[in-house]
Amino acid sequence: MSVSINISSLTKRYKNTEINAVDNISLAINKGEVFGLLGPNGAGKTTTISILCSLLKATSGTVEIMGKNLATDLYEIRSKIGMVPQDIALYPNLTAMENLNFFGRMYGIDAKVLTERKKELLHVFGLSEKAHQRIATFSGGMKRRINLITGILHMPKILFLDEPTVGIDVQSRTVIMDYLMTLMDNDMTIVYTSHHMEEAEKYCSRVAIIDMGRVIENGAPKELIHRYSECNNLEDIFLEITGRSLRD
Amino acid sequence: MSKYIATTTKDIKLLVRDIAGLAMLFGMPMVLIIVMTLLQDSTFKALEEKKLPIAIVNLDQDTFGVSIVEGLSTSKFFHVSELGRNYNSIEELKKQVTDGNYQIGIVINKDASNLLRNNIKYNILQQLPAEDSLIFGNDPISLMKSVGIDIYFDPITKNSFKQSIVSALNQYSSGVESKIMFEVYSSLFQELLGMEMRNQGDFSNLVDVQTLYAGDNEEFVPNSVQHNVPAWTIFAMFFIVIPLAGNIIKERESGISTRLRIIAGSNLPIILGKVTTFFFVGLIQAISMLLVGIFVLPLFGLPQLIIGGNYLTLLVLTASISLAASGYGVVIGTIASSQEQASIFGSISVVILAAIGGIWVPVFIMSDFMQILSMISPLNWALNGYYDVLLRNSGMMEIMPYMLTLIGFFAFCITIAWFVRNRREMA
Ligand SMILES: Nc1ncnc2c1ncn2[C@@H]1O[C@H](COP(=O)(O)OP(=O)(O)OP(=O)(O)O)[C@@H](O)[C@H]1O
Numbered sequence: 001m002s003v004s005i006n007i008s009s010l011t012k013r014y015k016n017t018e019i020n021a022v023d024n025i026s027l028a029i030n031k032g033e034v035f036g037l038l039g040p041n042g043a044g045k046t047t048t049i050s051i052l053c054s055l056l057k058a059t060s061g062t063v064e065i066m067g068k069n070l071a072t073d074l075y076e077i078r079s080k081i082g083m084v085p086q087d088i089a090l091y092p093n094l095t096a097m098e099n100l101n102f103f104g105r106m107y108g109i110d111a112k113v114l115t116e117r118k119k120e121l122l123h124v125f126g127l128s129e130k131a132h133q134r135i136a137t138f139s140g141g142m143k144r145r146i147n148l149i150t151g152i153l154h155m156p157k158i159l160f161l162d163e164p165t166v167g168i169d170v171q172s173r174t175v176i177m178d179y180l181m182t183l184m185d186n187d188m189t190i191v192y193t194s195h196h197m198e199e200a201e202k203y204c205s206r207v208a209i210i211d212m213g214r215v216i217e218n219g220a221p222k223e224l225i226h227r228y229s230e231c232n233n234l235e236d237i238f239l240e241i242t243g244r245s246l247r248d
Numbered sequence: 249m250s251k252y253i254a255t256t257t258k259d260i261k262l263l264v265r266d267i268a269g270l271a272m273l274f275g276m277p278m279v280l281i282i283v284m285t286l287l288q289d290s291t292f293k294a295l296e297e298k299k300l301p302i303a304i305v306n307l308d309q310d311t312f313g314v315s316i317v318e319g320l321s322t323s324k325f326f327h328v329s330e331l332g333r334n335y336n337s338i339e340e341l342k343k344q345v346t347d348g349n350y351q352i353g354i355v356i357n358k359d360a361s362n363l364l365r366n367n368i369k370y371n372i373l374q375q376l377p378a379e380d381s382l383i384f385g386n387d388p389i390s391l392m393k394s395v396g397i398d399i400y401f402d403p404i405t406k407n408s409f410k411q412s413i414v415s416a417l418n419q420y421s422s423g424v425e426s427k428i429m430f431e432v433y434s435s436l437f438q439e440l441l442g443m444e445m446r447n448q449g450d451f452s453n454l455v456d457v458q459t460l461y462a463g464d465n466e467e468f469v470p471n472s473v474q475h476n477v478p479a480w481t482i483f484a485m486f487f488i489v490i491p492l493a494g495n496i497i498k499e500r501e502s503g504i505s506t507r508l509r510i511i512a513g514s515n516l517p518i519i520l521g522k523v524t525t526f527f528f529v530g531l532i533q534a535i536s537m538l539l540v541g542i543f544v545l546p547l548f549g550l551p552q553l554i555i556g557g558n559y560l561t562l563l564v565l566t567a568s569i570s571l572a573a574s575g576y577g578v579v580i581g582t583i584a585s586s587q588e589q590a591s592i593f594g595s596i597s598v599v600i601l602a603a604i605g606g607i608w609v610p611v612f613i614m615s616d617f618m619q620i621l622s623m624i625s626p627l628n629w630a631l632n633g634y635y636d637v638l639l640r641n642s643g644m645m646e647i648m649p650y651m652l653t654l655i656g657f658f659a660f661c662i663t664i665a666w667f668v669r670n671r672r673e674m675a
């Protein structure tokens with residue numbers, strides 16, 4: 001299996017802060033896997049993902065994406081990655097279709113291809129009927145789904161998702177995760193963050209558990225459960241190694 | 249190019265859907281322009297209508313007295329009341345002036361016209377050879393002391409008022425004098441030459457002082473409408489800063505601009521798409537406000553806005569103003585860290601730039617320091633440009649400096665915004 005993302009000694013300290021939000025992380029993520037970044041609030045998941053998709057500059061360390069250095073081949077890398085942000089980054093006063101049209105054209109997708117993709121994705125995510133309604137009128141689950149569609153319109157080689165399943169019902173979550181599995185089958189590399197251990201256990205080929213900016217455990221869920229023999233599932237392991245104290 | 253078109257269509261759609269925002273963008277400026285023009289126009293008129301009250305007792309009732317009363321009554325500076333025509337009226341007049349009902353009382357003495365005629369005849373006789381000494385009849389004519397007019401002042405009357413009434417009276421009297429002199433001469437000629445004279449002519453203004461405005465086109469004398477419509481049009485155009493900055497900040501806060509950053513390519517189409525949208529907003533605003541000046545203000549009894557004939561120059565100038573305003577909006581939207589910051593800073597800075605730039609109070613009545621300061625305001629460049637086109641009927645070449653500075657300002661703003669945006673990306 002070829003390495004898709006190679007992270008070595010990645011560190012990020014925000015301006016005017018005392019601690020490293022990301023502290024010396026090294027990870028290798030393979031092509032065609034669904035990689036879960038898990039960790040309590042404030043662990044550094046969003047920070048890590050932001051660096052990986054070139055939104056944030058690392059304080060030190062290197063990131064290689066498909067063999068290219070993020071620091072030097074920024075624009076080449078950007079055209080090959082997709083990002084689904086934690087927030088619903090869409091125009092509430094435009095319809096679903098208008099949002100997709102706008103972002104599709106910004107990606108530079110050919111008009112014919114775009115029409116087909118929109119149709120297919122809206123269908124898969126059960127939004128065909130609502131395509132001409134404004135996002136503002138959408139439920140939380142519908143917003144998450146259209147937010148996801150927007151991030152994959154251009155069919156990137158690597159997809160980053162920051163909590164794509166937060167605050168939605170089981171139905172929406174299942175549709176989203178199942179679709180991500182089909183993308184993975186098409187060789188897309190998927191890196192995603194979540195607070196749902198059960199979900200991660202079910203869908204991820206590998207996970208990294210992060211706390212206070214550091215990777216404190218990583219491996220395939222099954223392998224981890226095997227290793228922590230006293231734990232029955234990923235959630236138990238998570239609590240075991242990150243502790244029960246509340247986070248900021 | 250297709251990204252630029254995509255952004256522009258998107259921004260136009262967003263704008264059109266925001267009905268309340270649209271109403272504010274187009275409705276408020278029109279209300280503003282009507283209110284401000286009406287307000288300033290009535291102040292203007294009130295000043296004009298502050299006429300000085302004058303009481304007159306005219307005991308003469310001949311050419312002299314009648315001409316003086318007529319002259320004062322038609323002047324726009326005095327409000328004339330005739331009190332009566334007998335000697336008791338003089339006491340009444342003094343009392344009214346002392347009581348402060350009138351600041352000035354004027355008495356035109358009895359026989360003032362006759363005395364004047366007598367003295368003119370006397371003067372003529374002095375010029376004629378001795379054998380013609382009986383030409384005005386057998387009665388001897390001697391020079392009489394003639395006090396045609398008595399003026400009573402309220403003690404509190406300002407000197408400037410006194411001077412203006414005295415000079416007005418002098419002006420009318422000398423007019424009447426020449427009129428009477430001509431009368432006497434005509435009757436004399438008639439007598440001597442048996443020639444019928446046509447007693448016609450105007451003697452009041454044989455020599456007049458004309459007040460002119462320095463400028464090529466005398467028709468375009470500024471009035472409340474000619475100043476206010478362009479001034480408030482510029483003001484309103486610069487207020488697109490707030491929705492434009494709001495649009496940029498909303499995109500940033502919602503995470504949309506983050507999303508757009510990953511979509512490879514330059515920021516420029518995104519910025520220019522917004523500029524285009526709001527550029528047209530400003531243009532439409534300006535056109536509709538000028539139309540209000542032409543068609544709506546006259547309905548309120550105000551003078552019509554005269555835009556002269558240089559439509560193309562006017563359009564190009566308006567376009568550069570709209571561009572400058574959009575540029576300012578982009579830079580504020582980029583630098584401000586929140587919606588509130590942008591709208592507070594945006595509106596206050598526009599108000600300050602408007603005040604400095606002569607939108608509220610014309611620049612020429614400001615102090616020297618403020619006049620120099622006014623030159624830093626883009627609204628001032630815009631206003632000067634409008635003055636040139638509307639009042640001085642200037643063409644494209646003449647207002648080129650204003651247009652170039654406005655476009656330069658736009659370029660400056662966009663450069664800063666672009667720079668800040670790029671720098672932030674690298675954070
Ligand atoms: N812009 C910023 N400036 C300063 N500190 C920041 C900034 N963004 C995040 N942090 C800090 O960095 C740390 C990691 O934050 P991050 O958002 O990456 O956590 P997270 O794992 O995504 O948390 P959550 O699960 O709540 O989304 C936290 O301590 C946070 O307070």
Ligand SMILES: [Mg+2]
Pocket residue numbers: 045046047086162
């Ligand atoms: Mg996060």
